[in-house]
Amino acid sequence: MSTALVTDLNLNVEKNGFLDIELDPEMDLFAEIERLKKEKNAIILAHYYQEPDIQDVADYIGDSLGLAQKAEKTDADIIVFAGVHFMAETAKILNPTKKVVIPDFKAGCSLSDSCPPPLFAQFKAQHPDHLVISYINCSAGIKALSDIICTSSNAQKIVESLPKDQKIIFAPDKNLGAYINKVTGRNMVLWNGACMVHEIFSVEKISKLKLRHPNAKIIAHPECEEPVLRLADYIGSTTQLLKYTEKDASAEYIVATETGILHQMMKSNPQKTFIPAPPNNSCACNDCPHMKRNTLEKIYLCMEYEVPEIIMDEELRLAAKKPIDRMLELSAQFGLI
Numbered sequence: 107m108s109t110a111l112v113t114d115l116n117l118n119v120e121k122n123g124f125l126d127i128e129l130d131p132e133m134d135l136f137a138e139i140e141r142l143k144k145e146k147n148a149i150i151l152a153h154y155y156q157e158p159d160i161q162d163v164a165d166y167i168g169d170s171l172g173l174a175q176k177a178e179k180t181d182a183d184i185i186v187f188a189g190v191h192f193m194a195e196t197a198k199i200l201n202p203t204k205k206v207v208i209p210d211f212k213a214g215c216s217l218s219d220s221c222p223p224p225l226f227a228q229f230k231a232q233h234p235d236h237l238v239i240s241y242i243n244c245s246a247g248i249k250a251l252s253d254i255i256c257t258s259s260n261a262q263k264i265v266e267s268l269p270k271d272q273k274i275i276f277a278p279d280k281n282l283g284a285y286i287n288k289v290t291g292r293n294m295v296l297w298n299g300a301c302m303v304h305e306i307f308s309v310e311k312i313s314k315l316k317l318r319h320p321n322a323k324i325i326a327h328p329e330c331e332e333p334v335l336r337l338a339d340y341i342g343s344t345t346q347l348l349k350y351t352e353k354d355a356s357a358e359y360i361v362a363t364e365t366g367i368l369h370q371m372m373k374s375n376p377q378k379t380f381i382p383a384p385p386n387n388s389c390a391c392n393d394c395p396h397m398k399r400n401t402l403e404k405i406y407l408c409m410e411y412e413v414p415e416i417i418m419d420e421e422l423r424l425a426a427k428k429p430i431d432r433m434l435e436l437s438a439q440f441g442l443i
């Protein structure tokens with residue numbers, strides 16, 4: 107690529123967060139993406155909350171833990187990360203020599219944004235004898251201030267592996283932290299952050315829905331608020347919810363998490379019915395607006411032009427990698443691979 111073209115592309119990305127280039131509407135995006143994968147030895151890692159078309163072109167679909175593990179093991183030259191910014195950043199932290207591209211640089215996360223590193227550093231200084239466990243849904247700056255990273259799949263096991271008298275700060279999700287406190291009997295100090303998608307579910311509407319579907323099981327992600335979790339028959343990470351619907355004998359489920367996971371649930375269980383839990387607003391959906399910024403067109407463009415790319419400061423990367431490595435080691439010990 108010429109220097110002028112590279113400058114143009116970077117300006118385009120800076121302005122929009124993605125490459126705003128018109129594509130031929132007749133282009134077969136599925137075929138073109140497959141071609142680029144082979145030509146560039148690229149792999150597409152997609153989060154369960156991505157739209158169905160993106161999940162269908164992905165080489166691997168997973169939740170935060172699975173994606174981090176896959177990112178660590180891949181031998182691809184380019185990782186296309188169809189998720190939000192902190193996830194692509196995590197892939198780069200684990201793969202400094204590989205090119206990591208993201209379809210839309212502005213695909214952020216309300217939970218990650220609720221925990222700015224300078225404020226968290228002050229909070230941490232107020233609790234000097236505490237170990238910091240941070241949920242993976244946070245920026246590299248927060249990871250660098252943490253001792254161990256966790257995901258919703260391994261948080262309980264990680265906390266339980268620590269001595270009972272170990273003082274702990276849990277960040278940034280107060281709902282997941284409160285849930286882990288409840289199931290482990292700990293009293294971790296919680297940072298006051300939350301995910302806008304999981305906080306929006308309406309207890310009243312879910313209860314009414316349950317009256318209309320008395321045999322449906324309510325399944326919920328631990329990022330939901332306590333009153334919603336109290337209604338749930340099963341609580342688990344996105345992967346655990348998916349596995350539960352595959353093993354459980356019920357025919358109907360009310361699902362309290364982002365709607366993207368319903369695609370895999372329906373693919374794995376075509377005979378079962380999945381009803382998204384209703385949110386507390388006039389909108390009928392509970393999509394993550396950040397996750398849903400990614401489109402098939404943006405995936406194609408970021409593969410073709412290899413921007414937006416995740417670039418990281420090496421000192422920050424090394425500091426953020428330590429607590430992720432600790433999590434991956436512990437997850438391997440617990441058999442969560």
Ligand code: SF4
Nearest residue numbers: 215216217301303394
């Ligand atoms: S669903 Fe919530 S935690 Fe996940 S990316 Fe969206 S805002 Fe962040």
